Amino acid sequence: MRSGLQYLAAGAALATLLASAAPAQDLPLPGDGFAWERLGTVGLSANDLAFAADTALWSVGGAGLLRFDFSGGSAPGEWLLVNDRGTSGFHRILPLGRGPTGDTLLVTSFGSMHRSLDGGITWAMVHDEGYHGLYEVSPGYSHAGRLLTGDYGGVPDSRAVAFSDDRGATWTLSAIPERGGAEAFVAYPPGSAYAGRVLATGSWGAMLSDDGGASLRESDLWQFGRFEGHGLCLVERPAADGVAGGLRALAFGFDATEPVLRFWASDDGGETWADVGALVEGPPHGVGGSGVGLVALGGPSALAVGGRGTVYRSDDAGATWAAVGRAPEIAATVFAKTAELGPDGRLYVGLGQTGPSDPPVYRTEPLRGGSVPVEPDAPDAPEGVSVGVEVRPNPASGGAEVVVALASAATVEAVVYDGLGRRVALLTSERYGAGRHTLRFDGSALPAGVYVVHITAYAAGGTATATKRLTIIH
Numbered sequence: 001m002r003s004g005l006q007y008l009a010a011g012a013a014l015a016t017l018l019a020s021a022a023p024a025q026d027l028p029l030p031g032d033g034f035a036w037e038r039l040g041t042v043g044l045s046a047n048d049l050a051f052a053a054d055t056a057l058w059s060v061g062g063a064g065l066l067r068f069d070f071s072g073g074s075a076p077g078e079w080l081l082v083n084d085r086g087t088s089g090f091h092r093i094l095p096l097g098r099g100p101t102g103d104t105l106l107v108t109s110f111g112s113m114h115r116s117l118d119g120g121i122t123w124a125m126v127h128d129e130g131y132h133g134l135y136e137v138s139p140g141y142s143h144a145g146r147l148l149t150g151d152y153g154g155v156p157d158s159r160a161v162a163f164s165d166d167r168g169a170t171w172t173l174s175a176i177p178e179r180g181g182a183e184a185f186v187a188y189p190p191g192s193a194y195a196g197r198v199l200a201t202g203s204w205g206a207m208l209s210d211d212g213g214a215s216l217r218e219s220d221l222w223q224f225g226r227f228e229g230h231g232l233c234l235v236e237r238p239a240a241d242g243v244a245g246g247l248r249a250l251a252f253g254f255d256a257t258e259p260v261l262r263f264w265a266s267d268d269g270g271e272t273w274a275d276v277g278a279l280v281e282g283p284p285h286g287v288g289g290s291g292v293g294l295v296a297l298g299g300p301s302a303l304a305v306g307g308r309g310t311v312y313r314s315d316d317a318g319a320t321w322a323a324v325g326r327a328p329e330i331a332a333t334v335f336a337k338t339a340e341l342g343p344d345g346r347l348y349v350g351l352g353q354t355g356p357s358d359p360p361v362y363r364t365e366p367l368r369g370g371s372v373p374v375e376p377d378a379p380d381a382p383e384g385v386s387v388g389v390e391v392r393p394n395p396a397s398g399g400a401e402v403v404v405a406l407a408s409a410a411t412v413e414a415v416v417y418d419g420l421g422r423r424v425a426l427l428t429s430e431r432y433g434a435g436r437h438t439l440r441f442d443g444s445a446l447p448a449g450v451y452v453v454h455i456t457a458y459a460a461g462g463t464a465t466a467t468k469r470l471t472i473i474h
Contacts, residue, residue, distance in 0.1 A: 065083040129171075
């Protein structure tokens with residue numbers, strides 16, 4: 001185990017690149033910052049929100065198991081109560097798609113996991129560990145379809161992390177360090193420097209795995225103290241001093257010793273972490289002082305949601321954060337419990353309350369990340385730098401060619417994003433000469449839909465970007 005001095009030395013290089021986030025002393029008022037829209041009339045007291053592949057939104061919490069179906073259009077409708085028998089103890093939910101008898105759902109409860117094959121009507125216990133974390137490795141990634149679960153706290157020999165390769169029917173305990181609990185997971189995408197690596201965070205720090213979560217080892221951010229409400233995501237690291245960008249891992253947690261949300265960043269696949277600042281969020285326990293969610297918006301942009309309903313945004317890969325809004329109805333006993341980015345680009349925030357009533361779910365207007373241009377085929381070309389992109393065939397049923405055209409030599413980073421602005425593939429991050437260069441992209445394992453191919457060219461004369469939409473059909 002590394003000492004505190006080793007931790008400080010390992011994070012020093014990264015820390016010099018990042019400005020500490022200034023504490024936000026004055027939080028926005030409830031309802032500020034966005035055109036908040038209440039989702040349905042039903043109060044949920046949602047412990048968790050999760051979108052299915054068919055875009056339906058599932059919730060578990062005080063009101064039971066509910067489903068919100070957007071298939072009839074974008075206008076808000078109403079929540080459908082699926083099951084109110086004993087589901088208030090369900091803590092996390094993961095929809096796995098439609099099976100022969102209905103939707104397959106996984107939920108974690110107090111130290112156990114349950115699975116339903118009929119859309120939540122009947123349940124069977126499939127695992128006697130786990131409470132907080134539920135994660136599915138995305139299509140096209142290493143270990144695609146693998147499920148991971150964990151408990152945030154972890155006690156010696158708790159074996160609180162496990163994985164499943166059969167849609168949750170059976171679970172295998174992961175090999176983990178002592179006190180190796182986890183509640184947040186993220187996997188590095190194909191083509192990235194650490195493709196296939198899985199990161200996990202819990203109350204004892206950050207762990208990493210190169211075998212899809214079957215075994216995890218300590219990073220240097222380990223046993224730093226008890227934190228609550230962890231979040232974890234990957235964002236674009238901006239290019240600096242002629243060095244092409246890459247992926248940066250961001251993690252945050254609520255410090256149980258002081259009323260702040262504290263952030264860390266890693267540029268080396270989660271091996272070493274630097275403390276990049278803290279935000280004043282509020283006192284702990286019972287009044288929503290903990291962290292709720294950390295979501296990537298695409299490019300260098302991310303959102304962090306605190307338990308007091310405050311939404312913080314960073315557009316520089318986590319170096320600085322600003323409070324940009326706050327969920328409605330937040331009060332002394334009403335706080336945010338869960339946050340999820342929807343397939344429509346909206347932030348969904350579920351509220352909870354210490355009293356008997358069930359607060360609702362709210363959503364924002366559609367949000368966009370900082371580096372993926374809104375308009376496709378709209379290059380931003382400073383003097384002396386020019387880049388263009390073609391994709392063929394388009395639509396594509398499997399593989400596609402991405403042709404990058406350069407007017408002069410440049411370092412090229414070619415990234416594919418899904419409809420939520422999440423990176424699904426890194427095609428290249430190399431230096432090329434002037435001319436046309438063909439890159440190959442295999443989208444056969446990805447769901448059908450619209451993706452964005454984003455090209456960034458770094459050269460002495462500046463930076464240029466170009467994008468092209470790619471439609472994948474099966």
